[in-house]
Amino acid sequence: MVLGNDLHLELGAGGGRRAALIGALRDAVRGGRLAPGTRLPPYRALAADLGVARNTVADAYAELVAEGWLTSRQGSGTRVADRVAAPAPGPVRPASPPPLPYDLVQGKPDPGAFPRAAWLAAARRALTDAPHEAFGIGDPQGRIELRRALVEYLARVRGVRTSPDRIVICSGAAHALRLLAPLLGTAAPWAVEAYGLPFHRGLLAGAGVSTVPVAVDEDGARVGEIPRHAGAVLLTPAHQFPTGGPLHPERRTGVLEWARASGGLVVEDDYDGEFRYDRRPVGAVQGLDPERTVFIGSVSKSLSPALRIGWMCLPSALVDGVVAAKGEREPYASATDQLTLADFLACGAYDRHVRRMRQRHRGRRDRLTAALAERVPGVRVTGIAAGLHAVLKLPPGTEAAALDAAARHGVAVEGLASYRHPEAPAPTHPDGLVVGYATPPERLYGAALDALCDALRDGLRDGT
Missing domain, CATH: 3.40.640.10 (Type I PLP-dependent aspartate aminotransferase-like (Major domain))
Incomplete structure (x- = not known):
């Protein structure tokens, strides 16, 4: 039994096997199907898979190494060369806007936890x-x-x-x-x-x-x-x-x-x-x-x-x-x-993990509450001490301005109005922000709170 990684190649019915193999390998590299650094199967394994002589594969590899398509080093096998040009790019898709530096969107635990x-x-x-x-x-x-x-x-x-x-x-x-x-x-x-x-x-x-x-x-x-x-x-x-x-x-x-x-x-x-x-x-x-x-x-x-x-x-x-x-x-x-x-x-x-997360989330909620009380006393945290988010009560008519200011300060956060049922009667809650405090890694949480407080101060000024 000959073992090796698989490689699909179409050699075609006409012409010599060596030339057909060289052409198929060139096409696979040129088209990007074999990326730079990809390791090719050993001679014997590929020869057995394609039904050709071992020397045919060895000669094809040697020629492509000489042309610069492949590289071959003792102990590393035969690989696609790094300097082979990549295929021409297709149509460019519109780029998504880069994420904001401070993610305070609700509902997302810190992946690092x-x-x-x-x-x-x-x-x-x-x-x-x-x-x-x-x-x-x-x-x-x-x-x-x-x-x-x-x-x-x-x-x-x-x-x-x-x-x-x-x-x-x-x-x-x-x-x-x-x-x-x-x-x-x-x-x-x-x-x-x-x-x-x-x-x-x-x-x-x-x-x-x-x-x-x-x-x-x-x-x-x-x-x-x-x-x-x-x-x-x-x-x-x-x-x-x-x-x-x-x-x-x-x-x-x-x-x-x-x-x-x-x-x-x-x-x-x-x-x-x-x-x-x-x-x-x-x-x-x-x-x-x-x-x-x-x-x-x-x-x-x-x-x-x-x-x-x-x-x-x-x-x-x-x-x-x-x-x-x-x-x-x-x-x-x-x-x-x-x-x-x-x-x-x-x-x-x-149970142990949940208890650890309770302590962490409670500490983060407490830090959020303390930062607001000190720096933006016109905004307060509402609801019970629970979960991975808190709602910040804002003065009437300031939610949109607060969201705009948050974006300018690099804070991803959501407004309370976005969660309201479209057929609900007159709002039963004032303007507010829904702040998720679980997502940022610990090293960024303090900076995220600073940016949020700065944004709220600007938003309250702009909205009044």
Whole structure:
């Protein structure tokens, strides 16, 4: 057996094999298919693959080395020469604007905070212990190891009542909504919070589901305003996104009373549920009535959005429909990542990481609050001490000017108005900025706060 890296070449039917091989290699280099530095197969391996004599390949390589197309050194093999001209560029695409130096956009954890060593250790254990069938097509409901680990973790930390057969693994909240929307049908609208992610509203609209806004205040959504004819209500009760208030206990029971009376469904997006800093996080609404609530969670904020792992804890009547909607060859959540997360949860590494992140995020929120109090006293942080973002209350009419000033100072940040439902009545919240304090690396966070304060001072002056 002759071993070597593969190389696809078309030699054609006519002419000598040596000349055809030289021409094919020149074309592959000239066209950019073989980039500078690419290592070519050894003589014997390429000769065996192409069905030509070894000397034919050796002679072709030698000629191309002499012409400067290839290089050959002892121990390094034969490679495409670095000085070979690259192919002519195609049409130039318009350049995207460069990112601003200070990223304070909400919803993005610091990529540098990912617990690589602990995750690698969990991956090694998980892959060592994984059964052979784990590397097959798999179960669209998700790996049983992860579903079992989630049952224990969510019961202990979030007060969720479920079982492995009622959990479906997905890639996050957006994927969950994509699965639920067609299953619940388009005849009845969904009630959604008047302030929330436009992406989620757009996703529902794309599925043919209309949405009606429900006002929010410091106690969360005003659930008494949910229309009786709504088929579902989408809430962020742990930490209303983006305004920051938790759903009041009376409203928690109130939304379930609505669901029982109307036959509707409560869809609970556990946004930031684990990151409460001033006291212990409140439990999930789902724990009060698992048969009327879909609980959605993910690791996109706690670990990394790159993992693409989320979950739904479903009423028993919805499980089969959601699994069928996913299909037999689920393309989103890697089985090996699911196995690793199961180990990461079971060994306590996830708890330890979340506790570290709580301390870090709380410190950053405190620094933000202190900087504003000292340097821009006309702006204050609102909402509970939780999550990866804060809303800054601005004087009326200054939001647009503050955003313009932020861009001039190199700060990427978003306005509160961009999260308001287009059909919501008169704004229930004043002008504001939604500031994500988790993303910047530690070395840049102080400079980001300085730039934000400078921008706010300019924005308040320009907007008045």
